Amino acid sequence: MEKTTKKRIQKTIIKEHETNPWNNAIIQLEKAATSISLDKNVLNILKHPVRVLITSFPVRMDDGRIEVFKGFRVQHNMARGPCKGGIRFAPDVDLDEVKALAAWMTWKTAVVNIPYGGAKGGVVCDPTLLSENEKKHLTRRYTYSIINMIGPNQDIPAPDMNTNPEIMAIMMDTYSMIRGYTQLSVVTGKPVELGGSLGRTEATGRGVFITMEEALRQQNLRCCDGIKIAIQGFGNVGSNFANIAYQRGGRIIAVTDLYGGVYDPDGINIPHLLEYTSKSQYHSIKGYSDANELEKHEIFALPVDVLAPCATQNQINVSNADDISAKLIVEGANGPTTPKADEILVEKGIEVIPDILANAGGVTVSYFEWVQGLQSFFWNETQVNNALKEILVRSFHEVNQVKTKYNVDTLRSAAMCLALKRVAHAINLRGIFP
Ligand code: GLU
Numbered sequence: 008m009e010k011t012t013k014k015r016i017q018k019t020i021i022k023e024h025e026t027n028p029w030n031n032a033i034i035q036l037e038k039a040a041t042s043i044s045l046d047k048n049v050l051n052i053l054k055h056p057v058r059v060l061i062t063s064f065p066v067r068m069d070d071g072r073i074e075v076f077k078g079f080r081v082q083h084n085m086a087r088g089p090c091k092g093g094i095r096f097a098p099d100v101d102l103d104e105v106k107a108l109a110a111w112m113t114w115k116t117a118v119v120n121i122p123y124g125g126a127k128g129g130v131v132c133d134p135t136l137l138s139e140n141e142k143k144h145l146t147r148r149y150t151y152s153i154i155n156m157i158g159p160n161q162d163i164p165a166p167d168m169n170t171n172p173e174i175m176a177i178m179m180d181t182y183s184m185i186r187g188y189t190q191l192s193v194v195t196g197k198p199v200e201l202g203g204s205l206g207r208t209e210a211t212g213r214g215v216f217i218t219m220e221e222a223l224r225q226q227n228l229r230c231c232d233g234i235k236i237a238i239q240g241f242g243n244v245g246s247n248f249a250n251i252a253y254q255r256g257g258r259i260i261a262v263t264d265l266y267g268g269v270y271d272p273d274g275i276n277i278p279h280l281l282e283y284t285s286k287s288q289y290h291s292i293k294g295y296s297d298a299n300e301l302e303k304h305e306i307f308a309l310p311v312d313v314l315a316p317c318a319t320q321n322q323i324n325v326s327n328a329d330d331i332s333a334k335l336i337v338e339g340a341n342g343p344t345t346p347k348a349d350e351i352l353v354e355k356g357i358e359v360i361p362d363i364l365a366n367a368g369g370v371t372v373s374y375f376e377w378v379q380g381l382q383s384f385f386w387n388e389t390q391v392n393n394a395l396k397e398i399l400v401r402s403f404h405e406v407n408q409v410k411t412k413y414n415v416d417t418l419r420s421a422a423m424c425l426a427l428k429r430v431a432h433a434i435n436l437r438g439i440f441p
Pocket of ligand 1: 163164165369
């Protein structure tokens with residue numbers, strides 16, 4: 008074999024290893040386990056998801072063809088309560104990704120101390136190639152395939168990448184039809200008219216903002232006058248974070264999405280950009296003419312105060328971590344930074360507010376929605392937003408206290424230590440059945 012080919016293959020293997028989310032979830036888990044001297048048996052339990060379901064199911068397409076789709080639902084751990092976590096539709100979603108995302112949900116719900124375990128689901132599909140009708144059929148058949156795993160006391164799905172309140176309404180309806188009664192609290196992130204919570208749609212982005220504000224305050228910076236922000240990803244999380252930060256005086260100088268990027272050193276007018284994307288193909292920012300065009304990869308090296316990766320996993324890795332000059336990274340996405348990149352960021356002195364804290368606003372308001380549905384008693388938006396802020400601010404400070412207590416190098420490790428302590432304590436209190 009030629010030397011260059013050999014080198015390329017080696018590089019691919021290293022990259023695949025670096026970017027396997029399940030490997031990364033295990034690396035993070037082991038690191039925190041060492042820091043808190045976690046019992047080996049408990050660690051072993053947490054290295055394995057409790058339940059994994061892989062399903063293939065047929066869907067009749069608009070043209071009469073029948074296509075077979077593959078789906079997953081993984082329950083990582085349920086020591087602290089019913090499993091909780093979103094469902095993503097993506098062409099490249101696989102079991103290792105869903106396992107990692109489920110584990111991150113276990114840690115996330117523990118960090119903010121809401122009474123859940125962690126789960127995640129996914130369907131391998133390209134939503135841009137599906138009609139609305141096909142998406143509905145796919146959602147119904149997928150829900151039917153996982154129906155024995157889910158339930159308000161068992162496992163409560165929610166939106167994630169490429170899923171939304173309308174999809175949650177179909178999931179709720181499918182579950183309710185099979186059971187024979189309406190069960191609102193089987194999923195969260197539903198439309199408000201159908202048992203959804205006010206504030207849920209914005210909640211993840213709002214949480215990213217709240218944790219950023221706390222971190223800046225800690226550095227004696229006032230949020231957000233003059234704070235320069237770059238946002239990778241303009242879906243639910245990125246766009247709501249951008250909007251809230253903009254309303255609060257933040258200067259969003261760059262935004263990218265799957266299709267392109269825009270840049271304006273004086274700050275992008277976010278309400279205008281949102282209006283543009285609401286009408287553009289795939290709701291993309293591409294072609295927005297009131298700012299300069301930016302190559303997607305350029306977002307990482309921009310001279311900003313805050314970089315917010317709000318797209319997907321592995322975006323900050325060995326290939327670009329060294330270029331980052333932001334002072335603070337706030338992770339709106341799940342798993343956007345690889346452990347190898349984390350090491351580089353520590354050396355560079357860049358603080359990272361980890362996903363399991365920074366993007367926990369979504370699941371926190373999901374918890375409020377679940378409670379409201381179970382009680383059939385609904386809150387106003389101020390109550391929701393105040394309760395969210397209280398939980399996230401408290402959690403931010405608890406994570407910082409743990410960082411000092413265990414003398415760990417990053418907020419990620421601290422958040423993991425806090426989560427692990429809580430989950431391990433629940434496992435120990437419950438004991439091993441039978
Ligand atoms: N998919 C979101 C997350 O990753 C929300 C999960 C939920 O609300 O259950 O946190």
